[in-house]
Amino acid sequence: DAGITQSPRHKVTETGTPVTLRCHQTENHRYMYWYRQDPGHGLRLIHYSYGVKDTDKGEVSDGYSVSRSKTEDFLLTLESATSSQTSVYFCAIRSGETSTDTQYFGPGTRLTVL
Amino acid sequence: GNSVTQMEGPVTLSEEAFLTINCTYTATGYPSLFWYVQYPGEGLQLLLKATKADDKGSNKGFEATYRKETTSFHLEKGSVQVSDSAVYFCALTSSGSARQLTFGSGTQLTVLP
Numbered sequence: 543d544a545g546i547t548q549s550p551r552h553k554v555t556e557t558g559t560p561v562t563l564r565c566h567q568t569e570n571h572r573y574m575y576w577y578r579q580d581p582g583h584g585l586r587l588i589h590y591s592y593g594v595k596d597t598d599k600g601e602v603s604d605g606y607s608v609s610r611s612k613t614e615d616f617l618l619t620l621e622s623a624t625s626s627q628t629s630v631y632f633c634a635i636r637s638g639e640t641s642t643d644t645q646y647f648g649p650g651t652r653l654t655v656l
Numbered sequence: 657g658n659s660v661t662q663m664e665g666p667v668t669l670s671e672e673a674f675l676t677i678n679c680t681y682t683a684t685g686y687p688s689l690f691w692y693v694q695y696p697g698e699g700l701q702l703l704l705k706a707t708k709a710d711d712k713g714s715n716k717g718f719e720a721t722y723r724k725e726t727t728s729f730h731l732e733k734g735s736v737q738v739s740d741s742a743v744y745f746c747a748l749t750s751s752g753s754a755r756q757l758t759f760g761s762g763t764q765l766t767v768l769p
Contacts, residue, residue, distance in 0.1 A: 575756065584660075584745055584759030585700070592753070600756060632699060636755060641688065642707050643749070645757055647700040 545569045546648035548633050554654045561620040563651050565633030567613075573636035574616040575645065576600075576608065578629040585632060591616055623655045658683045662746050662760030669736055669767050677731040677744055677763045679720075685751030689713075689722050689729040692745045694762075700745065703731075736767045 545568035555561050565574060573592055577585040577600075587600030589608040597608050605627060607619045620627055633648040663678040681689070688707045692700040704713030709724035718733045729746060746760040 573755070577757075582761050584662075584747075584761045585757070586759070587756045590754055590756060598754065634757075641686075643688075643755060644690070644702060644705060645755075646702065647692075649699045 546633060546635060546646065548631075548648040548651050550651060551649065552652045554656065555623050556656050557624055558622050561623050561653065561655075563618045563631055563653070565616045565618070565648060567616075567635050569635070570613055571635040571637060572613075574610065575634040575636070576606075576616070576618045577632045577634065578602065579632060579650070580629050588618065588631075623653075625655050627653065628655045629653060658687070658748060658750060658758040660746050660748055660758055660760040663763050665762070666764035666766060669765070671738055671767055671769050672735045673767075675731070675733040675736045675740075675765070677746075677765070679729045679731065679746035679760060681727050681729065681746075681748050683727075683748055683751070683758075687748040687751060689720070690747045690749075690757070691718070691720055691729070691731050692747060692759075694743045694745065696742070703744070736765075738767045738769050741765055741767045
């Protein structure tokens with residue numbers, strides 16, 4: 543257990559509404575990541591953070607924004623949700639910063655956009 | 657760019673059968689390689705990893721060897737149990753500072769009693 547929680551765990555929303563997902567960690571890791579999981583695609587990186595207020599885009603960042611105002615919290619925002627953003631979202635932290643580092647994942651948030 | 661190709665599923669085995677799930681990769685530099693497992697309704701758990709060529713990762717009876725010459729990291733277990741039923745993901749890290757993971761599409765394993 544890497545001390546990662548995600549909230550909410552499940553959410554149903556309507557197209558066009560804003561949605562914010564929260565990832566919280568208790569172990570002061572510098573790097574945090576947001577991935578989405580879709581059938582046939584494994585997990586794909588949306589955004590990541592390498593420190594407070596330091597973020598960068600991943601492979602599938604369109605339609606998403608992130609913020610990190612505290613080390614322990616990494617927020618993912620869908621400004622105007624679309625049905626294509628229906629997915630399971632996972633947060634991860636990186637333990638270690640060398641070539642032997644490992645990412646550990648939170649329990650996930652299942653988001654349905656109607 | 658980096659990519660991971662995983663054996664297509666689903667895979668169905670009887671208890672105590674031998675398991676192999678193939679994984680090959682394309683990457684620049686010297687990535688670390690991982691197997692993650694996802695049980696129904698749960699997040700991803702690290703199963704094992706290897707950080708350099710010829711390293712063998714092992715955990716809970718599962719093994720995988722980092723083969724640079726064949727760019728492979730196949731997952732094996734000598735005798736599967738019903739409790740091993742899950743989705744297995746092969747992944748690698750990028751060589752840059754982001755160290756983002758690139759995943760295969762996952763392999764669903766079902767073990768029957």
